[in-house]
Amino acid sequence: MSDLKYLSGFGSEFSSEDPRRPGALPEGRNTPQRCAYGLYAEQLSGSAFTAPRNDNRRTWFYRIRPSVVHKPFKRLDVAKHLTHNWDEQEPDPNQSRWLPFDLPTTPVDFVSGLHTVCGAGDPRARNGLAIHVYLCNKSMERSAFYSSDGDLLIVPQQGTLRITTEFGIMEVAPNEIAVVQLGMRFAVTVDGPSRGYILEVFDGHFKLPDLGPIGANGLANPRDFLTPVAKYHDEDNIDFTIISKYQGALFAAQQRHSPFDVVAWHGNYVPYKYNLANFMVINSVSFDHCDPSIFTVLTCPSTKPGVAIADFVIFPPRWSVQEDTFRPPYYHRNCMSEFMGLILGAYEAKEGGFVPGGASLHSAMTPHGPDAPSFRAASRAELSPQKIAVGTQAFMFESSLSMAITKWGAETCKKLDAKYHECWQALPKLFSDKINV
Structure with missing residues (x-):
C-alpha cells in the first residue's frame, strides 16, 4: 500500500x-x-x-x-x-502435538x-x-x-x-x-x-x-x-x-x-x-546432518555464552546435498525445549498430524525424530541433490528453559493430540546378524 x-x-x-x-x-x-x-x-x-x-x-x-x-x-x-x-x-x-487451533x-x-x-x-x-x-x-x-x-x-x-x-x-x-x-x-x-x-x-x-x-x-x-x-x-x-x-x-x-x-x-x-523468503540458507554439501542452529534467524541470548533464552529457527525450502547420510533430522534428545509450528506446507520429518496452524513441543531430554514412514522412505531414498521443503515453512522456538504447558494448552483448547506418540510405535527392530540389511 x-x-x-x-x-x-x-x-x-x-x-x-x-x-x-x-x-x-x-x-x-x-x-x-x-x-x-x-x-x-x-x-x-x-x-x-x-x-x-x-x-x-x-x-x-x-x-x-x-x-x-x-x-x-x-x-x-x-x-x-x-x-x-x-x-x-x-x-x-x-511429546506434545496440537492440531490446528480453532x-x-x-x-x-x-x-x-x-x-x-x-x-x-x-x-x-x-x-x-x-x-x-x-x-x-x-x-x-x-x-x-x-x-x-x-x-x-x-x-x-x-x-x-x-x-x-x-x-x-x-x-x-x-x-x-x-x-x-x-x-x-x-x-x-x-x-x-x-x-x-x-x-x-x-x-x-x-x-x-x-x-x-x-x-x-x-x-x-x-x-x-x-x-x-x-x-x-x-x-x-x-x-x-x-x-x-x-x-x-x-x-x-x-x-x-x-x-x-x-x-x-x-x-x-x-x-x-x-x-x-530472504533467509540465506547454509546447508551440508557432503555427509551428515547439520544441527538446526544453521537455520537461526534471531536469538535472545542468556547471560551464559552460547546459550539462548530463545532462538527463532526456520526450515525453509532449500537444496539438500549429502553422501551416505540420513537426510531428515536425526533422532534426538536435547537439553533445550523445542516448540515447533507450521506456517504452510508439510514438514519433512512428519507424514501427517503436524499441519499448518498446529504445533508441537518436545521438552528437555524427551526423545523425538522422524516418524516411521519418514524413516522408512529416507533410509532408501536416492541421495542425489534434491530441493526439499518446497512450498513449506516450518519454524521452531527453541529455549534453554524447561517449559510448562498451560491449562488452556493441555485441556481447554481440546487440540492436544493424545495419539501423537503412536507415530513412532511402528518403528521396527532392524537389528540383524548380517552387516548389510
Missing part, C-alpha cells in the same frame, strides 16, 4: 519524520527548549541508561502529546487464557484472542519466555496494546496483519515476521480470520546470531529487516483505550487522543519486520 515505506537495517540508528511536517526532527540536540510545531520530546528506553554503547537501546519521539496523558490503569478481564502461571498443570515430559466464530480482536500455550520464568525477574497463539477475526478499534513484560515476535500463519505502531505502519503476511519490542504501543487490523504464533521473551532483546566460521554472508542479512516510517494521527476528543500487559495480566487506561501521534522519531529501538 502507498503508505507503507520502510527504512532497512538491523540494530542501526534510524530517523524518520512525517513528510507533512518537514523539520519536525530537531538538529543537534534531542530535547530543544521548544520543539518544532509545538511537539513534545519523549524518550522510549529499551535498556538500562548505563548499558554498554553496543547494547544501549533508545528512541526519541517528537509527538503531539506525551504518552503520560491518560487516566489510571485498571484491571481488564479479556484474554482469559493469557497467563504466566506455569504451575496450573502437573509437569508433563511427554479460529473464533464470534468477533474477537487481537488482544482478546491471545492464548498462552506454554512458557517458563517470571517477567517480574526479567527472565523467561511465554509462547502464545493469537486467534482473531476482528480489528482493534480505538485501542492500542503494549507488553511491559517482553519483546513480541509475531509469526502470522493465516491472514495478513496491518500493525499500526507509534513509529508507523507495517503489513505482515504469512511467511513474514514482525518484532514489536518491550513497551512499544501498537494496534492490529485484520481482514478476516487470522491465526499465528507469538514468542515473548522477558530477557533482553532479539539480535542476529553471530556467524562464526560461516563468515560475512549467510542466514538473515541486516539490510532485509524493515522498519516503518513516521505517520502520525492527530485525533482529539475520542475515547481511546491503552492496554498494558504487566506481570502477565492486562490493564486498561483511558485517554482522549490517539497514541499514534508521533510526528518524527530517531533512535535504534524500533519495531521491524522480515520476510522469511
Whole structure:
C-alpha cells in the first residue's frame, strides 16, 4: 500500500519524520527548549541508561502529546487464557502435538484472542519466555496494546496483519515476521480470520546470531529487516483505550487522543519486520546432518555464552546435498525445549498430524525424530541433490528453559493430540546378524 515505506537495517540508528511536517526532527540536540510545531520530546528506553554503547537501546519521539496523558490503569478481564502461571498443570515430559487451533466464530480482536500455550520464568525477574497463539477475526478499534513484560515476535500463519505502531505502519503476511519490542504501543487490523504464533521473551532483546566460521554472508542479512516510517494521527476528543500487559495480566487506561501521534522519531529501538523468503540458507554439501542452529534467524541470548533464552529457527525450502547420510533430522534428545509450528506446507520429518496452524513441543531430554514412514522412505531414498521443503515453512522456538504447558494448552483448547506418540510405535527392530540389511 502507498503508505507503507520502510527504512532497512538491523540494530542501526534510524530517523524518520512525517513528510507533512518537514523539520519536525530537531538538529543537534534531542530535547530543544521548544520543539518544532509545538511537539513534545519523549524518550522510549529499551535498556538500562548505563548499558554498554553496543547494547544501549533508545528512541526519541517528537509527538503531539506525551504518552503520560491518560487516566489510571485498571484491571481488564479479556484474554482469559493469557497467563504466566506455569504451575496450573502437573509437569508433563511427554511429546506434545496440537492440531490446528480453532479460529473464533464470534468477533474477537487481537488482544482478546491471545492464548498462552506454554512458557517458563517470571517477567517480574526479567527472565523467561511465554509462547502464545493469537486467534482473531476482528480489528482493534480505538485501542492500542503494549507488553511491559517482553519483546513480541509475531509469526502470522493465516491472514495478513496491518500493525499500526507509534513509529508507523507495517503489513505482515504469512511467511513474514514482525518484532514489536518491550513497551512499544501498537494496534492490529485484520481482514478476516487470522491465526499465528507469538514468542515473548522477558530477557533482553532479539539480535542476529553471530556467524562464526560461516563468515560475512549467510542466514538473515541486516539490510532485509524493515522498519516503518513516521505517520502520525492527530485525533482529539475520542475515547481511546491503552492496554498494558504487566506481570502477565492486562490493564486498561483511558485517554482522549490517539497514541499514534508521533510526528518524527530517531533512535535504534524500533519495531521491524522480515520476510522469511530472504533467509540465506547454509546447508551440508557432503555427509551428515547439520544441527538446526544453521537455520537461526534471531536469538535472545542468556547471560551464559552460547546459550539462548530463545532462538527463532526456520526450515525453509532449500537444496539438500549429502553422501551416505540420513537426510531428515536425526533422532534426538536435547537439553533445550523445542516448540515447533507450521506456517504452510508439510514438514519433512512428519507424514501427517503436524499441519499448518498446529504445533508441537518436545521438552528437555524427551526423545523425538522422524516418524516411521519418514524413516522408512529416507533410509532408501536416492541421495542425489534434491530441493526439499518446497512450498513449506516450518519454524521452531527453541529455549534453554524447561517449559510448562498451560491449562488452556493441555485441556481447554481440546487440540492436544493424545495419539501423537503412536507415530513412532511402528518403528521396527532392524537389528540383524548380517552387516548389510
